[in-house]
Amino acid sequence: MGFPGTWMTESESMVYRVVPKCACSTIGQIMYYSDHGHFFDGDIHDAQAGLHKWAMDGSQDAISRTVKAHSSFAFTCVRNPYTRILSSFFDKICGIQRNGKRYRGNLVPSLIYNYGIEVGGDDGKGEFDQIQSFRRFLLFARDTIRWRRPMDPDIHWSSMSGHVSTFVVNGGRYDRIFWTERFNEGMQDVLDHIDTPHPVNLSEIPRFNESEGHGPKRAHPVEDYFDDLSMHLVYEIYKRDFELFKYDFENPANKMPTGEIDLDEIHAKLGD
Template identity: 80%
Template structure:
């Protein structure tokens, strides 16, 4: 299986396990900049050189050797499950993607037909009941994760613990797992532990939110989208994420983690 979703700088200064919807565009650009002193021109997910990625065949032996030897500092970044799944809904389901089309072809028509989800019309700009549609989308997310139907779960809404686990199960070890909600603090700690060809001034780095503007703006506070049933579904789907990454399940309105991640606990529970 190897190390899917793993990126590494060409200088091998640092290794990063990508988790979608968790500041991955900004982190990738910081890694790229730390090697080359410039940002990638475009979405970093589209780069095919100057940054090692498991999806690039020539990068695989280098990443595998490094990770198995724990030759470089390795990290990842997580996000509150409530805001992460909301972001997935507005970006991937309601939004028009950068190729000018809907995400994954017939996915959105299937959601409209089978789950009664509304997305704001053909271009995503029309008015619709965001709360009702999101809760129906959450039923779909549960079905994909619990029963793998009507499709396999998508990387943007599958549990973060599953992404984190593949890295551990295949021989990787994390030195740091930090929070999107405390991005500067966490990313600075990573930079403090590594040596890079180019110095990174984190305060001067722009945020590369590649999904921003794809979909309609969220109109309500996070907690308004989650009633008792929605919270029950969130626990069924993402209980490991809440527990391992220390987020507040009881209060959807509290996006901040309750404590730091216990790396020993993560390696023990996800390394089976």
């Protein structure tokens, strides 16, 4: 299986397991900058050079060798499951993607038909009941994850622990896992452990939120989207994420972690 979703600097200074909706655009641009002294012109997910990616055949040998030898600092970044699934809904379901089309072709029309959601019209800018539509989307997300119906789960709402685990199961070991909510602190710790061809001053790095502007603005506080049933569904889907990455399931309004991530626990539980 190898190391899907893994990026590495060409200088082999650091290895990153991408977790969608968890600052991956910013992290990728920092990696690119640290090697080249400038940012990639465009969405870093589109870069076909300047960064090793598992999805590119020419990068797989270098990534495999480095990860298995643990010769580079390996890390990933996670996010509160409540805000992550909300972000997925507004970006991927309600939003128009950068190619000017809806995400995954007929996905949104089928959700409108089968789950009764609304997305703000053809351009995603119309008024609609965000809370009701999100809760219906949550049913769909649960169906894809629990029963793989009516489709396999999408990478943007499949569990973070699922993404993180492939790296461990196939022989990798993380040196650091940090939270999006404490991004500067976590990313700085990564940079403090490595030497890069070009120095990175985090205070001067912009946030590359490539999904921003795709969809409608969230009209309510996070907690308003989650009633008792929604919280139950979220826990059913993301129980392991809450436990391993130390997030507060009981209070959707609290996006901050409640404890420290235990790397030994993660390697033990995800390495099965």
